Amino acid sequence: MKKILFTILSIFVVFAGYSQTEITGQVFDDNNEKLSGATVMISKDSVSSILAYGISDSDGKFKIAVKSDGESLSLKVSYIGFATFEETIQNKAQQLEVKLLPSSEALKEVIVKSEILQQRGDTLSFSVDAFKDKNDRVIADILKKLPGIDIRPNGQIYYKDEPIQKYYIEGLDLLEGRYNLANNNLSADAVSKVEILENHQPVKVLDSLEFSERASINIKLKKDISISGTATAGMGAAPLLWQTKVTPMIFTKKRQAIVTYQSNNTGSDVSGEIRNFSINFFGDEFNIDKTDWLSIQNVSPPPFSAERWLDNNVHLGSANILQRVKEDIDLKLNISYLNDYQKQDGSTQTRYFTPTDTIDIIENTSNNIFVSQLEGQLTLENNTDKNYLKDQLEFNGSWNTNRGLIDRPDAKIKQRLDNPFFGIKNDMRLLRTIGKQLITFNSNIGFTETNQDLLVQPGQFEAIFNNGDPYGEIQQQVSSRKMYADNSAGFTKALGKFTISPKFGFSIQDQQLDTDIFLEDGEEVLDADFKNRTEFVESSVYFKNSFRFKSKDETWNLNLSTPFQFKSFQLKDRNFEEKRSLDRLVFEPRFSVNKKLSAFWDANASAGLSYDFGELQQLYYGFLLNNYRNLNRYNAPISEETRQYYSGGIAYRNPLKQLFLNTSYSYSYSENNLLYSSNIGENGTRILEAVVRDNSFDNHSFKAGGSKYFRKLKTTFKLNASYNLSKRQQLLNNTLAEVNTQSFNLRGSIDAEVSSWLIANYSGNFSTYTSGFGERDFQQIETQQHTIDLYFYPKDNQYLSVSSEYYGNSLSENGDNYFVNLSYQFTFEKPKMDLNISWRNILNTDQFINASNNQYYYIQSSYRLRPSQVLATLKFTF
Template sequence: MYPFLILLFFSLAGYSQTQISGQTFNDQKEKLSGATVMVSKDSVSSILAYAISDANGKFKLVLKNESDSLLLKVSYLGFETFKKTIQNKSQTLEVILSPSSESLKEVLVKSEILQQRGDTLSFSVAAFKDKNDRVIADILKKLPGIDIRPNGQIFYKNEPIQKYYIEGLDLLGGRYNLANNNLSANSVSRVEILENHQPVKVLDSLEFSERASINIKLKKDVTVSGTMTAGLGALPLLWETNVTPMIFTKSRQAIVSYQSNNTGRDVSGDIRNFSINSGENFDIDKTDWLSVQNVSQPPFSAERWLDNNVHLASANILQRIKEDLDLKLNISYLNDYQQQDGSTQTRYFTPTDTIDLIENTNNDIFVNKLEGELTLENNADKNYLKNQLEFNGFWNANRGLIDRSNSQIKQQLDNPFFGIKNDLRLLKTVGKQLITFNSNNGFTETNQDLRVQPGPFEAIFNDGNSYEEIQQMVSSRKMYTHNSAGITKALGKFTISPKFGFSFQNQQLDTDIFLENGEEVLDIDFKNRTEFVESSVYFKNAFSFKSKDETWNLSLSTPLQFKSFRLEDENFEEARELDRLVFEPYFYAKKKLSAFWDAQASAGLVYDFGELQQLYYGFLLNGYRNLNRYNAPISEETRQNYNGGLSYRNPLKQLFLNASYSYSYTEKNLLYSSSIGENGTTLLEAVARDNSFDTHKFSADGSKYFRKLKTTFKLNTSYNLSKQQQLLNNTLTELNTRSFTLRGSVDAELSNWLNANYSGTVVTYTSGFGERDFQKIETQQHTVDLYFYLKENQYLNVSGEYYGNSLSENGNNYFMNLGYQFTFQKPKMDLNISWRNILNTDEFINAYNNQYYYVQSSYRLRPSQLLATLRFSF
């Protein structure tokens, strides 16, 4: 195969800049304003440049392309489309359009709506902004092709964005909710979608990217913006504060924020990190070995149910030291106290029986979190350097009280965590090749302590007799290093990237169980003194190809890796070892079928091996009714992944469509056995037995902006089917699950005095053993928002919500809210008065399935309450 590829190598021609200008007229030599002018390589290739003729009929296009000829296409409503093949050189043209009695198939796109240049789509903020829109997130959710999920993560064409820039700078490093929720929409001129975006400049012509990024274009070179909010309310006493100033210049950007409230607004989402991990880097995310039993949280706005008292401080500063060299600091501190009050009814299905469990839960949750990043980045055309130092610290604690029919259970968990890591990435041009070097090093430590009163699992710990208390203690440490070096070289339209690397990870786990009066459980089956060492050496060769006309993008990765695992526990004589030489090829292909249609496909083979969380010998009391251990060989999984998709993107019609199918087949050497007791206690163990697991997923989504109606319509659907084997109460069975999801939204400006927004989701989930379905559930949620503009500076907001499920007798939940906003012109300030939960719905009934059990929960909600806020956006 490699000799065949080498024979296909040919030289890369240099790109030159071409400027095409001209003027459009009708057959009477009258100037045509608003004519759509497009340039592409040919009739099936993507648009290279796009413009709208001005009031004098003039237009100008600037593009870079190596083709000898170009296709010029000019269209105007009521006239025949003008097409002409022109030479690829700077020139001035005169275009005369002839009248046509035929209706045009294309929609005329005015320049204030959308522009396209190459792989960049530019949406006008003013064209989508309504009177009630205040921050840039209000605009993004209306843009066709873009979807903002409930947690704030942004998706484009059903894939998460990889970067969020403000004026081309990545200030927030994945924590873009802070800007989305506080940057004034009045400060933004355009939102750019950077398709197939390669964030590293030196790789731009070497490695293509199928992901998109977002760039926020501001109106001024020096922009001072942000939000200041102060609110007071009643039933109970409520407060809300948000001070988030921002400044953006060509050499400096800064966002500083302090937020505090007890109104239920979850400000922790503003520092949630949506960065896409390459898969080779070590994460310092917190691992929860132990937990307090929680109530299932409602699937809607936290302002309805979250009983909190939160404080968040964040500082984000970026300084451009010199051209292409940036120094960035991101640091935040979160302090939150939450209360949960609710009840849960759980029904377990086994092949021979059903088991019911009812719990009334009251929890106190204390969160203290400090995290920060210091980043130095030099992103130049020929060299790249990025060094990022990151740390996370948690000082969390949970307190829980559970009432059952015949007992009351207290839980107390202390859950501290500390982690630090440093990532270094260096790319340097040497001659005609690019030298690459990566180094990733990290360390984490956690010491967790769970106390349960009275003690569970009496038959195991106290000969079947009740006892007063059990204490589970866990100490875990992890050290990690991963280093690699390679070269990247372009050979014509091909790029080859061989890379050599090695990694080493050492994890230690110490666990002990104590009973009442500090009595230690000495049985080695309930202790762990585990050391797990994982090391690997690999050689990875990657190939990519981009055709001359840019209609084909191909990539092939062929990593060969030797992995070694060794697990020892001083309580057990026998160690577990595993050495494997694995080959994990991955192939990706993308074909541009026309200017609007794309097709893509991928296939890959992945090997997964056990983590320490599924390897320890001794039993661990993970929760008050969950006792787990994995006294089995090191787990091995071999997974085949296949994916195919078709997408349609027509920016001229503001229409985006996507459809995809994926299939995954996994072979495993371990089967997990769950023994469920009559009181709901679960004993989980791993059993050495070959088994398989396969999943199918179909998904499709579409979005369309109707300019005349000023309406954005979005629809998304997916269907999932999976099969896997499971041991339940010592009986082998096949678990089948099926789920169907339909989501849609409409954002419409019905008139100059009325706006309407609708969003809805319907989910059907079915699970069963073999050919027998034991449970099917349908859940729905629908939300309608109406904005009545009483005057230019006033509006009334009425909203209603419905949530329901097919399992619960009282599963229908209704909510209604009322709001009034008055805008002062001098100073520019909004006074908002809201009446939340008018119906005073005091609890939410929810139900959901998960493989072999279903849960029906009741969550205590916030009462009906009034809140008045003053909001100043600048």
Template sequence: MNNSRKIFFFLISIFVVFAGYSQTEISGQVFDDNSKKLSGATIMISKDSISSILAYGISDSDGRFQVSVKTESESLFLKVSYIGFGTFEKTVQNKSQQLEVKLLPSSEALKEVLVKSEILQQRGDTLSFSVDAFKDKNDRVIADILKKLPGIDIRPNGQIFYKDEPIQKYYIEGLDLLEGRYNLANNNLSADAVSKVEILENHQPVKVLDSLEFSERASINIKLKKDITVSGTATAGIGAAPLLWQTKITPMIFNKKRQALVTYQSNNTGSDVSREIRDFSIRLFGDEFTIDKTDWLSIQNVAEPPFSQERWLDNNVHLGSANILQRIKEDMDLKLNISYLNDYQQQDGKTQTRYFTPTDTIDVIENTNNELYLSTLQGKLTLENNADKNYFKNQLEFNGFWNANRGLIDRPDSQIKQQLENPFFGIKNNLRLLRTVGKQLITFNSNTGYTKTNQELLVQPGQFEAIFNGGDPYEEIQQLVSAKKWFTDNSAGFTKALGRFTISPKFGFSIQNQQLDTDIFLGEGDEVLDADFKNRTEFVESSVYFKNSFRFKSKDETWNLNLSTPLAFKSFDLEDDNFEEKRNLDRLIFEPRFSVDKKLSAFWEVDASAGLSYKFAEIQQLYYGFLLNGYRNLNRYNAPISEEQQQSYRGGLAYRNPLKQLFLNASYSYSFTENNLLYSSNIGENGTTILEAVILDNSSNTHSFRGGGSKYFRKLKTTFKLNASYNLSQRQQLLNNTLAEVNTKSFSLRGSVDAEISSWLIANYSGNFSTYTSGFEKSDFQQIETHQHVIDLYFYPKDNQYLSVSGEYYGNSLSENGDNYFVNLGYQFTFEKPKMDLNISWRNILNTDQFSNAYNNQYYYVESSYRLRPSQVLATLKFTL
């Protein structure tokens, strides 16, 4: 603890010293020959006329600019350019000064600068990408454009990252219609309706905090071509075999006062429409209490293949969603986001699991057939007033799930049936208020919610005979779980600016009450009366806290420092009426965190952070009695409340050159964790696992390296992206009563190329190579390599039609049949009047019916085969609304 504080405050001292280093500031104003102020002029500074650029800036709406540069050169070369004007060049002394720049008209300069402006423009912290510059003939929706933009990365689940960090907001014409469910717009908004994609760097969504709280995250704003935009898509498709259908209609309207996006989708073609309502909202720091679904029980699943669901998902899905925003008055919006999903899925596969213990290896072979019934209703009702001097947001959110699963497992010596009823309901209200009072900003937050679930797992025949039935076989076992939770978290504070510093103290309290009742029944409903197999648990967590943050922003806005010093008194009370046991824990905790962001030049930026945090057990790790989580997993935590302390450190370097459309980033992070409990896994010969908590101090550490880059080659009309990561971790594990140190190493390299090779050929490639190695202490027991390569070719014999050919390869080093190949063909004809696409696709031409895959994790590895969809043909008509 003392060492961590010394390191923490030593880092603060280093950055404060660096903050005092001086820089040269070149500022001034740009005019044309008629003394009109020029907004958007590009100012570049280098050592001389042939050296690389040291710094650059953009003039504001008044033609003013300010560029900071740090160099030992005695002189600087200044270059100012603007569309349609001759370039201004001048050598100046390396000292802070103000200049007046006058540009003269020039038709020659117009041609060169205009080409670059058609691709990308910058205004302060806003980068504007022209959609038309990146759009190909086969691009239909805005997601097709976003995946090509340098600096942007769209992950397989649809989440958008900028410079390896998730975006915090997705706006359409400056309005947050979708509240984190932006896949609905990404996959349905026509690219023809969009003029620009804006990247809002260091974006502060709350206007009143814009000059007070520095934001490290970026947001995206979609700029439309028309003030009133009616857009969307409609799709109807049919195919075989078996009989296939696909229906989708997504109308949308956008104007200055109203936005609406409505969708209905249905298919049995393997398209996972649930991804479109996935919520990627970034939670506020300290927002610990949520109404996310908790799965206490589960059936044994098959590992899903790591590629497009259309290859393997056997589904029958219906989705309806309505998203409506109404501007009530200036800066005040009322929003409704609601969706209902109903899906039936089938899974069929084979799994071989091998467990490695310090003394033995254990193999489990399972043939699995599952039926999943999913029914979900989710919604948000939001009233938000985001004004320059005041902010108000009240959001009522609810989640309802009515899921049921059926599973059948064939093992060499038995057949096991599983039935799971898994309903869940949650509701919460979140209120945030910021109001200007004098020279202070008063803040108030309130988060209150309630969740409930009653889950039931039935397994036939019964398992764990030695524990439940004296070693004799028995007919069935039934696990019942009833869990409730209510919580409230309320705080008040203020924010005040003191010159370049901002302080934000906040006082608050929180209470969370959780109740857990579990029972086990055998045979014809006979309850297991032994106290070891039931729970009557109540867990109350309360906290009184004082959180303070200090922020500093330098005059030239190149330095941003943040120091938070939260202090909290936490109290935990656990009581179990069944065991007549009580556990109590009171702790005064201090969780400081320091971060700094420094703009070294117009292109280079560095950041670093260090923090200390504590984590205490949730009720999922606190019950005394055994709980049958799955047919071969029996858990209990008969131990004190777990306490975890973590030190974390991170440093990053980023390069962003909009003029060359080049983005690079690299980072290193380290975490060290100490825990008072260790979890013991006892693995039986048939793969049954009993998990229990053991009182034993232990530690773990993790090193992570990440790097990536993207570049757009304008002349080649090609976007190239490459990302790499390496992780190394060490932790302790109790396996079959033997203490062992488990080491893991992983490496991943993924890249993509999107190229318009000629007017008749477009090519896309994406690939991923990864390795994962795990072992005990100095000996590795398993290493796996995986490869994924996908290439798509689009041939255009005419502008209104194309032929597509795609090939896919997936392989791993562990499976005997680890090589998997797929080939697909497609043809599309575009009708101009009415505007629609006729698409005929032949998927899985090779009729590959099984996918073999393998993965490992800490002390076991799993080799699986998954039954795929057969070769099939699908014809669809897609209309652009």
């Protein structure tokens, strides 16, 4: 104990003895006007590296903390259009007044320094022209190069390893989270800057009351009235290929519109352009996403561009229109229709690991998938400094059907799934200033319905349904409905540096599930164990209060949420006399803190407690045939899960050096009252049931990442790593086992303009996944993929590109996959048009062999790929 106390005391003395000087001041111009956004830098002397860095606020004031043991410091203050101010000052706390004088020579010098990146407060502005290469056409090509920004394979944008919350074009949120449509079609030539809005609060009235940890993106255009877009037409072989795309856009101060029609059979997955990446800010929100109760057996698609493997025939139409009715009042319409036909061909070998045995399944799969989907949103938004109103009506309808054939060594199995869905909801949020209080009201109501029908021939689970004898077919029917309402009211009030936001509300959700199983000749299975007539009602009365603290210098931001909820659950089934009910008063606190350590460093930490009582998908009494070899039911009490979570991170951001670094750690621990038991048969059939047994799950996650732009080399380098470790219990074939998993992922990219005639891009990914029972690891897999793109420019208006890709895994004997592409492009200046001739998959690699594993099984998949093909396209940019 004495040693521990001595160590703590020593650390305290060291930190206490380390001096820190606070330099404050104000920046003026030659007319004594306050200058906002002036750059203030402090170093040991005029030639040393920067010790601290700051930006003057709206009043021209700055405050910088400096750690240095020197007697003097070098102060440098710069602003566009003014001569740089340089002076040697004493290393002591002091108040300075800096006056900048105009200078044309200084303006040229500052423009050079700021042509890459500027910072004003919490806004970083990247110059598009500074990052643009000859082969860049749309704004997505620029975003992927910007340091600090990461675009995931599905198109979602991350900043400092967190998803962005808003995507604005000239300050307007036209697309409501569907920003792939702008990313992939807005011409890079029409954009002047990409702005990163750090700690962005999208609701103006909350800007000084609620701290936001998320960042947003704003696209700044070169013209006040901008008409832009793309149009593409292409033909190719073999087989006969076509590709058409027309995406006109208009942006003015009062109106924005992006309209598109796209069609192709070249493997381009256009559905990604209408994927919604919106982040929920309304609290507990009801979503109208479809629940797939039933499914056909699929082959896992390869982890690379769909143009290599997707055999499709797709049509997409989308209209996105924003009209500013009056100042700060916007009316938005977002609507899209997708019609797609896809074919999937491949084979899988699945190996299940149990504590006592291994089970192998071999399947050759051929599927036909028909997608028909209509989505729409109508939004009215009034966002001012005093009031906020957002009312959003959303609907979603789909009419999907799937057909599949499984060829196994012992049988051929046909599958047919009809999967229609309809959902509608309305979200309304109102914030109004009354006196010195901010009154809030939220209302969220919705309804969904789906009727799904799965037919499997011949029938499965013979021992259960037909005394062990083969039979012709089995049909599973599911009808599910859900109604939801959540209404709440509260207020927000500032008390000095503190803000309180109490809220009172009530919510109710009513779900109904009817399921039936039929055998050949329409014979209904009457046993109650194979039928469901379930109704699940969840109601909640809640009081939520948030306390926030923001220091005067905005270096500290603390948030404490203390919600109390009384939850009531009622579950009943007309086939069973037993009813399940549960009443709980829960307290789910959450605490988070953000600390700005310096101009470059900031840190964050959070902790919380939450409860989860499950959804109807894990609560029904009777068996349900989920797919041809999975039979599930959850005849057990209502599930209860208690989860603790903790996280912390630190980030470094230096706009002057275009360097971004971040690292974080998170830990979660949960306790559950139900354990899920899997009984796997020799033919791969699985019966899943819930068992009453206390169990736990814990998970450790580490992340680190960084990106750097090297200006002299015109190169962007990005590297990200993550490590995950988890442990949980599992019942496999009536044997209790502890399942441990470990995963590691490393990914990076380099975008370089090597010379005026060569541009090179590289991206790579390496990952490992290990799982096992207790101390025994039963499977480890390593996967990696590498892509290199080379663009050769014999002249400025044409290039020849060579692309090579490698994908490999350690489990498959033939797990090495190679691809080579060749492309030539000629650009016509008048009209602005690209003629591109591409030869894809030159090696004619006809199948992709991949392997993946999970907690207690691994799957080796062989997917039929598109053949070698040539495609010629004309692309107009306007």
